[in-house]
Amino acid sequence: MSRAEWIAAAAFALNILTLAFFFGAVWRDVQDHGRRLAEVESSNTELVQKVERIDANVSFLAELAREERSRGN
Secondary structure, three states: OOOHHHHHHHHHHHHHHHHHHHHHHHHHHHHHHHHHHHHHHHHHHHHHHHHHHHHHHHHHHHHHHHHHHHHOO
């Protein structure tokens, strides 16, 4: 093999390693985003339940206030 062929082979190997590193980094980011999305969805479910309880309490208090106003008048 000539010197130019060795340089071309080294460049090709470096290119392969660069692509492997790039795809590894992208795969890691995709996995991290999937994990974070699952955490957000779980948190969202908890927040929906809390908001539903708050809404029920507000409805109860509004009804109680209407009853008190109707008794007062």
